[in-house]
Amino acid sequence: MSVLFGNKLRGFTFSAVMVSMLSASVFGYSEKASAAPELKTKSETAILVDGDTGKILYENKADQVLPPASMSKMMTEYLVNEAIKKGKIQWDQKTAISDYAHKISQNRDLSNVPLRSDYKYSVKELYEAMAIYSANGASIALAELVGDGKESKFVGMMNDKAKKMGIKDARFVNSTGLNNNDLQGYDSVGSKTDENKMSAKSVGILAFKLISDYPEVLDTASIPSKWFRPGTDDKIMMKNWNWMLPSLVYGYKGVDGLKTGTTDNAGYSFAATAKRDGTRLISVLMKSNSYAGRFGETKQLLDYGFSNYTKETLLPKGYQLKKQKSLPVIQGKEKEVGIATQEPVSMLVKNGEKQNYKPVLVIDKKHLDKDGKLKAPLKKGETIGHIQLKYTGKDADHGYLLNDGSGKGQASVVTTKAVEKANWFVLAMRGTGHFFGGVWDSAVDTVKGWF
Structure with missing residues (x-):
């Protein structure tokens, strides 16, 4: 008996199945999250983040660079959705299958739906095969479509997009996450034994960007099983490798994505996301020691987040600092202007830590003169800076996935009225x-x- 594990096919005996089933009981895959005062993971690297703000709740060697295996396909998903949004391709568009994509798709030692070289498939069919079943041939076909016929060009797009996302340590050499050795010398980048590389933190950024920019990807990622080409001789049941989807063996309430990954070098990896009571978490594990282990550890991470953190509104809309309710204005009809937050700030806060966040006003320098005064004219509601929440507690503050200051744990500060320039x-x-x-x-x- 054999079962596919993400990218690669691994031998899997009946006794191993029983061990996995027993593991589900041992790990206690219930809907209720239990308190976890101390969290330790056995995987090589791990990270847990708030899916709404990117705030890091836990990390263990999250900057260590490792092969992400099929988690790489999240970047392929991103670029396909981006191409759809830009009108470069359409979901119902038909595309031919190259000799390369065809040959890889026929290898059942890899995760695949066999593709015909004499048939054109819709983008939607190939995308679902990639997102649900981690089909490698389908991934290559999509990469060639978006990359103007060349996977190598698409790989360049993957690396460029990673940089634009703020991912600094990623290096993509193919669209699938396979080792180049499995691609049989076709259109890959780098050496014959190269493999994609990135850190757990970078995988977290990729997952965060994917579901933030294209939340509809979860509609596909959450499908537990689906027929590929139903009603034809080519029909194949695609079973999702994310066994933490609620209806599957390690079901966990709220899990609706995102991507598993397995190769010999990568071991067992998993980028998961779950939403409960308005709170979304993203976790990443890399190089876990077993198939069941990565799901057990993911449960521990998610339990930790849901049990120990609560979404709190730390600043209301219209908040004003007690000692800085207004700022001086130069060359205006009025000599000062009121300022307030444009929106409330809500974020995940560790239980009992709400009082340890203090507001700090940061003014955009482009609005100030050399003496630190706002320059007229100013419109009502004009953004002149932001209030950032600074953590003052004793626990380690892991910061955010991205430190670009764009809407994470902060609120824009705007003028409460207009100030015209004096004549x-x-x-x-x-x-x-x-x-x-x-x-x-x-x-x-x-x-x-x-x-």
């Missing part, structure tokens, strides 16, 4: 007033000296 006469009179005010003060001081 030359007002500015002149204001200057004259300052002059005569100084003269008057000097005269008063002199008179005081007479008495």
